[in-house]
Amino acid sequence: MPSYQSERHLEARALPSSGIFGRKQMNLKLFPERIERGFTLIETMIVVMIAMVLAGFAIPKYLTIRNSLRIGGDIRSIAGLTAQAKLRAASDFTHARVYANLNGNAFQLQVWNKAGGCWVADSDPTNTCITYTSSAPSGTVTNLSQGDSFGFGALTAGPTPGQTTIGQAAQCLDNSGTAIANTACIVFNSRGIPIDAITLAPLATGALYSTNGTLVDGVTVSATGSLQTWSASADTSQTNWYAQ
Secondary structure (H helix, E strand, O other), X not given: OOOHHHHHHHHHHHOOOOOXXXXXXXXXHHOOOOOOOOOOHHHXXXXXXXXHHHHHHHHHHHHHHHHHHHHHHHHHHHHHHHHHHHHHHHHHOOOEEEEEEOOOOEEEEEEEEOOOOEEEEOOOOOOOEOOEEOOEEOOOOEEOOOOXXXXXXXXXXXXXXXXXXXXXXXXXXXXXXXXXXXXXXXXXXXXXXXXXXXXXXXXXXXXXXXXXXXXXXXXXXXXXXXXXXXXXXXXXXXXXXXXX
16 A cells, blocks of 8 residues: 655645646645625615615705704703893893894803993903994803804794894993994893883893794793793794793
């Protein structure tokens, strides 16, 4: 019986020992050819098409939710600042207001400095008198989110009896008592009651509205100083307001 060594010797003699063909045959014998697998162009295109269809459904929904959260956050910030103005007026026994720059889409809490005879930014520890340039007050302001602006689109009816006809609060007055164009102010007296800045009489029309073109959100203040936030569709065919 031939030994293992003799079988290997015969196998080696049967294969060419040199040259490119000999090496190729040796490789084929020792390392069988592998079958490569992958995706065809049609399969790849189908996957891409499915991804595009899903994105077409998901992206508009995402944008709607994002815009709704942005404008909701803005109106909550305005409502929070309005509540703070009410408390600041009562605690400092003076007047306080939320100042809205309607063109600049920014707002600020301001307090009347009785000693200086001027409005000051509540966030300013130096109590420096505010100056107004193109309706923009000096000092730190809060800006509305991108895509949001002060306004109420084509809506005509407000959410409360005090806002039977929708409208922003009355124009703000500067330090000398002159009305400032393209502004709106909700003003509180020292008892936390919203008032007319000129006559100082209580009023129930204090309101600020913002819109993103799809929704209109607002904060209203009753004659007793009660605050409420609202939301409505900017579509004039849908006239319902919803308390938030």
